Amino acid sequence: MVMSQNIQYGAGTDGRWAGLVELVREVGPQLLLLQEADHLADPAAAAAAAEAFGMELAVAPSRNLPVAVAWDPAQLRVENVETRYTGEMHHGYAAARIAPWGIAAELPAPLVAISAHLIPYSAQAAAVEAQILAARVHRHGGIGLIGGDINHPTFDDPEPDWETVRPYNRSARCRRRERPGDPWASDRIVGQVLRDADLTDVAAHLADLRGDPLLRRPTAWHGGLRVDQVHTTAALTPAVVDYRVIAHDHSDHHAVIVDLDLTRVDAGPLGDFT
Template structure:
């Protein structure tokens, strides 16, 4: 078996308030072999992290963070994580976790490790989030260039349709739109983050499949209150041919939908490897 299912979920700050049990049920129903989590502040307690991993039936790592930490969880029966890199986590508002997955199990046929980054970019500035995206782009290409970034990107993509910004809270408009010369000018998305990821030759998984299948519904919003598809997967050129499916997961346990990407690792393009270690 070479099919890898990856789920990303912003659990909403403070999921230790009792919502975690419901989220665990959602994750177990999806059945990912790799899980990327954001806003897992309560899991900085080692005992709670251990209990969370046991509830998921997965190994769990919580990254250091100046604010709201991210985490990576994986099924050890199918994936072997060689290392989790957080070298520049203090340079990002929420930090990151880059898991290096060995060519073993589901990934057995890969010519290099798979790097999976759990990300949560700063929501307060598109310009600063673009700098964070540049850092993560460098991290995901390490160890051969088979990689993905997944998580709460927090900002407009490079290609999604414009939303009605008048329905968005003023401070989110200020963070995610272009500057206006006059108060009456229309609000326009600041796409610097999506463009930065695209300029790093990363493929927006949902947009890729939406275009491939002529299915605009794949671009649906994932933030329940902002109207944006903020939860995203971005794949390196070597991994892009392996993209086979994407979907959202609706539930009532957080203010974000879950997102799921499916990759057939037998389709990885070994000619697109890079050595940036």
């Protein structure tokens, strides 16, 4: 089970952290992807969080708000947490490379799980960040996922009511209008980049498969967008068995959960990319 959660800036100082820890422990993920983990940049706070979760945890360096990845060491062996290009991104990323053995299935390559937080201020800038992440998730054979606060419209979700969205978010996430008064339309370049990198939007995939449009519902309090997303590589997509959102009031984002059956991985022709 993979859980992604934007914990919202300031969780370590405003009283919400205990509730977030309790939520994680109740869900019990094997992999935990965190965004806006500013207080975990303090090594002592990161160590305390790892102990509270009952997991090992790594925090990526960041120019702004760090991301983190945590894992259950009783079930997963993480060989490395790669952050090579995090300095080139607004918030950064953390790519955990999980050993391809002892994880319910013997895999032909490592499983790469990336905690991501794309820049919110520009769809074009976020698309470049998405291109970097697409390269990193395929780097060790092509079995992997990108999860986190993607911040921008997906390839094919319905249009939100843009008139209810804050102007600065609208300007960052919509296409330019020719004239004032023209209707707003999503700039879907980030979703297109991820799609063109052979990544599958898990919620949309299961929504279409099951005929359940509610799986595409928004994941944050503001903006009407499903900004929290999980995208799987072609090899990992057959292993996706469930997706759900857990609503709570410990953050301005809800938790996103993906269940995987790794015996269903379709390795196909794997490669090792630089």
